[in-house]
Amino acid sequence: MEVRQFQERLGLAGLVDVHTHFMPERVLRKVWAYFDAVGPLTGMEWPITYRRDEDERVALLREFGVRAFTAMLYPHKPGMAAWLNTWAAEFAARTPDCLHTATLFPEEGVDTYVREAVESGARVFKSHLQVGAYDPGHELLDPAWGLLAEAGIPVVTHCGSGPQPGKYTGPEPVARLLARHPRLRLVVAHMGMPEYTDFLDLAERYGEVRLDTTMAFTDFSEGLTPFPRQELARLADLGDRVLLGTDFPNIPYPYSHQLHALERLGLGDDWLRAVCYGNGARLFGLERGDTP
Template sequence: MSDHPVAEPNRPAAPSRSASAYVTEAREVRAFWERLGLPGLVDVHTHFMPERVLDKVWAYFDAAGPLTGMKWPITYREEEDRRVALLREFGVRNFTSMLYPHKAGMAEWLNGWSADFAARTPGCLHTATLFPEEGVEHYVRRALESGACVVKSHVQVGAYDPNGALLDPVWGLLAEAGVPVVMHCGSGPAPGKYTGPEPVGRLLARHPRLPLIVAHMGMPEYTDFLDLAERYEEVRLDTTMAFTDFSERLSPFPVEERARLAGLGDRVLFGTDFPNIPYPYLHQLRALERLELGDDWLRAVCQGNAARLFSLTS
């Protein structure tokens, strides 16, 4: 695959869902956060990337059945402008543009695209990414200087060790700057050579102040990543796909660990994986609600914690 993947015919001739279905869902999503008295939602795990790259990602999920044993239909397979509009209709005030390289030579180009996307998309948290390669410290520093406030690391797709020598100064840079890293480091939906809590534990032992957001609650190694969050005060977890019916069939969250979520209520952040989810956006919110951890917990997770972390105004 080239650094700039060629688009594949994954885009439907018609929208994924009907306009009326979107209107109904937007009304229900808004009712959810309005009941909590929130000004809206902050979603720390949404994906926007160059069209050619996104087409490759969608092709991956279209073929994900053999990996997961379940079909993975993309619920929001829409053009970019429509996807942004949907988030606004849902009342998502701030969101990210999570993007990631699968090999060397892509990250700096992706960062350029992401900077442009953030500049033309109000409410988007300027997102950068990285890969263990020569020059990574330079281009991450440049991304921070241009306003990036969150970085995406995908250990599974990139198939790299987060403890590699090329990345070590980058983690130090991000820790010093206080810029959060959303890292897909759990072994779901399929394990990778460097996924799991052990590599992350070694990373945090060297950089205990690194603001790390563990994607997907660390699925399926939930317990081990909760341990790390309790050990390191700058470790947070995002809810992306966790607790949903889809993920509960694949990697159920241990019921006995639910009380620990309450104790870490100030360090759990709302995330969804929009648009690449196999169910409606509303379902992620309902999945959090049925944990029965209370409205204060929901308010913190769905907006307050991220607003504080990213210094967002209401």
């Protein structure tokens, strides 16, 4: 298997994938329906390569050698986040290699359910500014961001303007958020595409900002929003804060393609080892033998 061969060549103990999607089945079906319609919306087809039942998807990640993964789930309206957090806690309890994931939305009570999620063991949060169509600087979110910054819990945030811009996507809203909460462990999903350079700037400015590789550098994304080659040196320098993400199962190509896309950047085996395992293992304490 290509994924296992990639790990064996690098001598990796496995992969840590910070951007995989698991959510209640009826919610996931709606997400898949959206991607089925992306062709008419963007002019490009987006087939779901791993459109399978939940148990099969978990088994596939294990077969790939993914030691720890996430359940990136997100609300698109008020009243959803607490319910999604309950589901995610149950999923993590029955799936020990899944990092307990939670989410949030600017609404009354958000500080309460975020605190409850943290106290129940949440290891990572998801914030989707594009789908949720909210300003990360919304005053209702401020206590929650402060709590997450204090707890050191990473927040994987879709904040770039790809594949379609939203009212609050782009670097400016995130820059304002980080100015207020500079210790927030914000993980910029998709490398911030297409605003790669702006989000590299933020990562250089704030030591707790990280970037995930989700769909970046693949043939699919390079055809739409190519990563600027003049920024590869900066990407190499930030190698200790780049994390493997894939968007499994909602990807229009095999899982192995994301790994090969990283390899062909030519940034070296040490960089690949850090991105695909070491950085995530350190962030989540897996190097100490902790369970996800």
